[in-house]
Amino acid sequence: MGDVIATNQTILVVGGGISGISAAIEAAECGKQVILLEKSPSLGGRVSQLHKYFPKLCFPSCGIEINLRRIKANKNLRVITMAEVAKVTGDAGNYSVEVKIAPRFVNEKCTACGDCSNAVESEFDDEFNYGLKQRKGAYLVSNMAYPQRYVIDPRMIGSEDANKAKDACKVGAIDLQMQEESLTINVGAIIWATGWKPYDAKKIQPYGYDRFANVVTNVEFERMADAFGPTGGKILRPSDGKEAKNIAFIQCAGSRDENHLKHCSRICCMASLKQTTYVSEREGKSTVYYIDIRAIDRIDDFYQKVQADENVSFIKSKVANIIEDKDGNPILKGVDTEGYNRYENQHDLVVLATGMEPSIPADAFPMDIKINEEGFIEADESNGAIFAAGCSSDALDVNRAVQQATGAALRAIQVVNKVAGMEG
Amino acid sequence: MSNGNTALAEKYRNNFLQEVIANVEEGEWVRMCMQCGVCAGSCPLGNAWAHTPQEIFMMIRAGKREEVLTSDSMWMCTSCYNCIVRCPRKLPITHIMHGLAHYAERMGLAPKNQPTRKFALEFWKNLTKTGRVNETSLGVKLYFIDGFVSGIKKGLAALPLGLRMFKTKRLDPMAMISSSGCKGKGDIHKILAKAKAIEDAKFQSKNA
Numbered sequence: 001m002g003d004v005i006a007t008n009q010t011i012l013v014v015g016g017g018i019s020g021i022s023a024a025i026e027a028a029e030c031g032k033q034v035i036l037l038e039k040s041p042s043l044g045g046r047v048s049q050l051h052k053y054f055p056k057l058c059f060p061s062c063g064i065e066i067n068l069r070r071i072k073a074n075k076n077l078r079v080i081t082m083a084e085v086a087k088v089t090g091d092a093g094n095y096s097v098e099v100k101i102a103p104r105f106v107n108e109k110c111t112a113c114g115d116c117s118n119a120v121e122s123e124f125d126d127e128f129n130y131g132l133k134q135r136k137g138a139y140l141v142s143n144m145a146y147p148q149r150y151v152i153d154p155r156m157i158g159s160e161d162a163n164k165a166k167d168a169c170k171v172g173a174i175d176l177q178m179q180e181e182s183l184t185i186n187v188g189a190i191i192w193a194t195g196w197k198p199y200d201a202k203k204i205q206p207y208g209y210d211r212f213a214n215v216v217t218n219v220e221f222e223r224m225a226d227a228f229g230p231t232g233g234k235i236l237r238p239s240d241g242k243e244a245k246n247i248a249f250i251q252c253a254g255s256r257d258e259n260h261l262k263h264c265s266r267i268c269c270m271a272s273l274k275q276t277t278y279v280s281e282r283e284g285k286s287t288v289y290y291i292d293i294r295a296i297d298r299i300d301d302f303y304q305k306v307q308a309d310e311n312v313s314f315i316k317s318k319v320a321n322i323i324e325d326k327d328g329n330p331i332l333k334g335v336d337t338e339g340y341n342r343y344e345n346q347h348d349l350v351v352l353a354t355g356m357e358p359s360i361p362a363d364a365f366p367m368d369i370k371i372n373e374e375g376f377i378e379a380d381e382s383n384g385a386i387f388a389a390g391c392s393s394d395a396l397d398v399n400r401a402v403q404q405a406t407g408a409a410l411r412a413i414q415v416v417n418k419v420a421g422m423e424g
Numbered sequence: 425m426s427n428g429n430t431a432l433a434e435k436y437r438n439n440f441l442q443e444v445i446a447n448v449e450e451g452e453w454v455r456m457c458m459q460c461g462v463c464a465g466s467c468p469l470g471n472a473w474a475h476t477p478q479e480i481f482m483m484i485r486a487g488k489r490e491e492v493l494t495s496d497s498m499w500m501c502t503s504c505y506n507c508i509v510r511c512p513r514k515l516p517i518t519h520i521m522h523g524l525a526h527y528a529e530r531m532g533l534a535p536k537n538q539p540t541r542k543f544a545l546e547f548w549k550n551l552t553k554t555g556r557v558n559e560t561s562l563g564v565k566l567y568f569i570d571g572f573v574s575g576i577k578k579g580l581a582a583l584p585l586g587l588r589m590f591k592t593k594r595l596d597p598m599a600m601i602s603s604s605g606c607k608g609k610g611d612i613h614k615i616l617a618k619a620k621a622i623e624d625a626k627f628q629s630k631n632a
Contacts, residue, residue: 206466206510252460257512291460320465320510334465340479342464342471 006035008094008419011412012187013037014085017045018063018398019390019405020193025070026409027191028077032416035185036071037083040127041104042145043068045195047398049128051225054274054397055302061144068146081147086182088367092385093188093419098366103178105152105162110173112140112148119168120161124153126230129223132238133230138165143228152176188419189385189412192369192377193405196356196391199254199261206321207253207352213239214330215322215350217253218271225278235282237349239328244349247279248332250319251290255355263374265355265395269294272353273306286312287347289319289332315343322350356395385415429531432631433489440489446630449523453515457481463507463517473497477507477517480524493533498525499540530627542569554605555612561600 006012009032013024016038024036042048050060071077080101087098106116116138125131128142137156140148150173156162157176166174198219201209209215214237216224227233235244249272254260273295276286293314295303306312317336324330330350335342358375365371370380376395377388389408390401436443444451457478464476475483475497483492498521507517525541528534534541543566550562567582568575579586589595606612 252512256458258514259510259512291458317465318460318462318512320462335461335470335476335478337459337461337478340461340464340476 006033006185006187008186008188008423009033009416010035010185010187011189011191011409011416012095012097012185013191013193013389015039015045015193015195015390015392016043016079016081017193017195017390018047018067019195019392019401019408020045020191021067021071022402023191023193023389023405023409023412024077025067025074026406027413028074029070030409030413032076032413034077035187036077036079037085037099038079038081039084040141041081041149041151042141042147043071043079043081044142044144044146046219048142048144049130049219049223051222051229051278052274054270055299057274057277060398064144068144071146079147083183085366088190088386092415093422095187095190095385097185097187097190099183099185101181101183103154103180104149105154105157105174105176105178106150107173107175107178108149109171110149111171112150113170114140114150115168115170116150116152116165116174119164120156121164122153122156122159122161124155129230130217130220132220132223137161149173189387189415191387191389191405191408191412192392193389193408194359194392196395197359199265199354199357201253201352201354203260204254204352207250207319207350208322208324208330209352212322212324212328212330212350213237214244214324214328214348215352217352217354218249218268218275219354221275221278221351222271225275235279235284235349237328242348243282243284245284246346246348247284247286248319248330248345248347248350249275249286249288249353250332250350251288251293251353252318253352253354255353256291261355261357261374263355263395264294266294267395267397268353268355270299270302270397272351273303275351276306276309276312280309280311284311287345288312288314289317289334290314291316291318317343356391358392360392385412387411428631429533432531435631438487440487440492441485443489444484444524444527447627448520448527450516450519451523453520454481454484456513456515458513460512462510462512463515466506466510468504468506469500469502473500477521480521490533492524493528493531494535495528496535496538498522498528499535499538499544501525539569552612552616555609556604556606558599560596564600 011027011032011034013020013036016036024034028034044064047060048064053060082102082104084100085097086100088095090096117136120136120138122137123134126133126135137153138150140150162176166176198217201217223229224231224235237244255265272288279286293303315336316338317334319332320334322330322332329346332345362371362375369383369386370378372378377393387408389405444454459478461478464470464478470476474495480492480497501521503518505518511517546565551557567578586595
């Protein structure tokens with residue numbers, strides 16, 4: 001790495017998801033020097049794991065491609081993957097940031113031919129597919145991965161397989177001696193875009209996510225609908241591999257709940273409405289169990305379209321609990337609010353519309369920052385020139401996250417412009 | 425109490441929710457209910473009640489005073505706390521149900537022949553008499569709760585069990601009369617009378 005040039009007029013963006021990418025590109029295209037750090041081996045974040053966006057139902061790969069082209073074309077933007085911020089010290093206009101870079105074991109000579117992957121046998125849970133399938137120990141994160149460069153799983157280092165991978169590489173791109181690197185960079189402003197993670201569905205005990213194979217989360221369902229996903233785009237029951245035709249969606253699974261996440265995660269209503277279209281496309285039936293559907297503005301049109309679909313029905317009720325029959329069918333129990341009717345409904349598959357929580361636990365930030373009750377970053381003067389972008393600031397959909405990130409970029413630009421003014 | 429009932433019904437006319445908030449233990453929580461229905465679905469006795477907790481809360485907001493206070497629902501609560509554990513808004517539902525039962529009793533509107541209500545009154549009477557529950561006499565009362573004939577029938581059916589308990593000294597018929605009670609029986613009566621006076625005064629001043 002070594003030659004990262006940064007000054008107090010540089011903007012650091014932490015997190016290479018859609019918010020971080022947007023903020024970094026906006027700032028770089030304004031002529032600012034930007035360094036974009038990403039913890040995982042590829043940019044793209046959670047958005048790259050989606051099958052489709054709502055409400056237009058277009059594919060995120062398209063938007064990512066446009067963004068990647070902008071990144072590649074911009075000389076002001078430097079991307080560093082597998083990098084994590086260890087510590088931030090200093091003040092607005094003059095921060096010192098300690099960065100740890102994990103070894104990738106593959107250098108820039110990699111042509112992404114895939115020979116290393118073919119040569120190895122060890123397999124691990126595929127993070128990109130939420131562990132729904134296995135991937136090789138030498139792998140490319142996804143088809144859209146940027147940089148298009150393979151990674152060697154550190155758990156494979158020291159094994160026979162690691163040597164096989166090295167021997168298979170024709171261009172000498174694999175370096176098994178690679179070590180963790182430390183880097184200290186000076187920057188003027190920091191855009192914090194570490195995003196969100198899905199709420200741990202195991203914690204919602206009555207829904208039995210950890211006990212019943214046919215209870216999945218909305219992010220997993222998104223991968224199942226994807227042609228490059230674990231099921232090749234078919235919606236199959238994890239228990240027996242049969243096609244699921246009668247699917248239940250449970251809203252507010254963990255959100256708006258004092259026992260779990262207090263906040264409304266905002267995206268889950270629309271995510272489930274979107275996912276009912278995947279089911280209808282495959283000639284299945286959807287039932288949405290909800291407290292209330294929160295679709296506002298232009299996405300209300302989408303809600304009305306879904307309501308008109310005869311394959312989708314709505315039950316106003318928060319499901320009390322799930323049991324499983326002897327064939328592995330989940331049975332949903334509860335009482336509806338429109339008539340107080342008690343129900344016990346059998347479905348093929350249950351999708352929990354789990355909400356968003358901040359990726360970084362409140363006590364794990366490498367700097368002083370104001371955090372609200374829900375663990376999101378609060379805009380506050382005491383944060384200096386550290387600005388939250390996207391889902392590290394609140395539960396947001398892609399549209400709002402990008403708008404918010406653009407705002408954060410402007411804040412950061414104001415700071416480095418002031419520095420430039422003083423330095424002359 | 426029925427006069428008090430009329431007065432209160434008049435005072436809070438068309439605003440039963442305010443009446444519940446002012447007078448029912450934990451009643452202020454009722455307005456926090458978002459009608460998700462998890463309590464209703466989680467209640468192990470749910471299908472045995474006239475109204476689920478969620479429905480009771482909606483009825484309170486809708487001003488259905490008579491229907492709520494005469495309902496058997498709050499008397500059916502077994503305090504399993506499943507609803508409290510699962511309520512996404514952390515309403516103390518079990519306590520609200522007991523608070524409503526207590527208020528219905530105070531208003532003289534509680535369903536007279538509701539068995540759990542009858543048992544609760546017997547239990548209270550038995551306990552406060554000597555400061556200690558006399559299990560034998562309470563048990564006998566429970567046998568005869570539905571009348572003399574059914575009591576004898578139930579007693580005969582349980583006779584073999586009773587005899588075995590007697591043999592192993594688990595049942596002492598004499599305890600029915602020679603109940604030991606606790607030492608400061610008089611003091612307990614004073615304490616309870618004082619507590620009732622305080623509670624009544626509080627209720628009076630709130631509704632003056």
